[in-house]
Amino acid sequence: MTGGAGQGRLAIIAGSGGLPAALVAALPERPFIAALDGFPPAGLAADQVFRVERLVPFLDHLQDAGVDRVIFAGAVQRPRLDPSLFDPLTAQMVPRLLAAMQGGDDATLRAVVAIFEDAGFGVVDIPQAAPGLLAQAGALGAQAATPADIADADRGAAILAALAPVDVGQGCVVAKGLCLAVESVYGTDAMLGFVAAQRPRLEPTRGGVFIKRAKAGQDLRVDLPTIGPDTVTAAIAAGLSGICLQAGQVIVLDRDRVIALADAAGLALWAVA
């Protein structure tokens, strides 16, 4: 599915951030690059910019360009929709999309995937297309996790598992067994900034682990959890001693720099199943 096995071209449906460019660099040949208006991918020129209000004509255009498989990559926050821009066929999809949006991010993304599949596209996931972008099990850097880090990571995984059925949370912060924060729609950086600001108030004021995992049942074809150098910097600023990722399901952007930053700060960075 991922390389030359398909008959047509692969397209990246790109959002913002560094992931689309990292993915393009990891793929064996350059894909068609489509970017959602308002969420430009960093360091990447789009072959086409599209809007949700004109999704059906955009899908037709992809087919005309010989695309038969798509891969979603990059961050998209719910775009504002301009009612005056809808074409009639896309307008018919609005009830379906709005219903899905009531159910949380996962439900929304599942609906988007279904629309592409219904239009005849294969939907490829990043673990399949570019496995080298994902954290594999074990230590990524030089600092080993302590038993306290591992206990906090276990508790964080249990918290995220509990939240999965209600479609909340790819991340949380746990220190000495205490839950310091749960990731919300505002994302990882906002959560780590909150912890950094609150830490002087209560013990423990340092230590603890940021746990980042895919939600159980999450569709890995969209919205893969991602960390990068900014995540490590924010974790250090929050006084944490570790970052624990889910092996095979979390993307590490700019891995060399991520590891260098973690090692320089003595931060344990590791992945577990």
Add this chain to the structure above:
Amino acid sequence: MTGGAGQGRLAIIAGSGGLPAALVAALPERPFIAALDGFPPAGLAADQVFRVERLVPFLDHLQDAGVDRVIFAGAVQRPRLDPSLFDPLTAQMVPRLLAAMQGGDDATLRAVVAIFEDAGFGVVDIPQAAPGLLAQAGALGAQAATPADIADADRGAAILAALAPVDVGQGCVVAKGLCLAVESVYGTDAMLGFVAAQRPRLEPTRGGVFIKRAKAGQDLRVDLPTIGPDTVTAAIAAGLSGICLQAGQVIVLDRDRVIALADAAGLALWAVA
């Protein structure tokens, strides 16, 4: 158990905040007031200040004072312990307390309750002793909850129910089905301040409901969820349109002022089972 049925005196084991004084005002006769060192109750003179490191002598003192029932009231953050202050009998309890603290706040408080019960005290809860302090089902103020508020409140209740087994969260904020924040050890005001700071970033930038409930299985004899005027002010600053409490299980401090603030802002304040 609550009034004159017992043979001895009732003692309040008080933490900080306005709850201990509100409880004293609501009780038919003045109880013995014991305050944890470092967490003075507002507007209330303690008959005795005690420290965790000398818990066993404190329990003996309560018995000498004729106390046979206790009621926990007020906020306590995990106190720092000074190893040099422990008496030998209290020191023997340390492993039990530390093990409980690894399991989260509920486990810690259950262990504290068990220590008082093992020493022969009855532990009375606030709903039993002063039911008038709790929110009863229905609207508390003049503003009715909209269907959107009610839907957000339902989703918030589901999120908190999912978190209960891992002993996290008495509160969360939901707007248009999106989880904006989950309460952590840093408490309600920190969470609402986070939402206020983040709201300009993403839609919806206004509206939504703060949901406050006891954790399923939570021991209501300690750590009852509590709101007061500051909570309403913080919810308004976070752009919320409602506060939904669990009927019979959330204390409303300074109720007249809480309702006046909510009504003045058009904030729906209601309680559901």
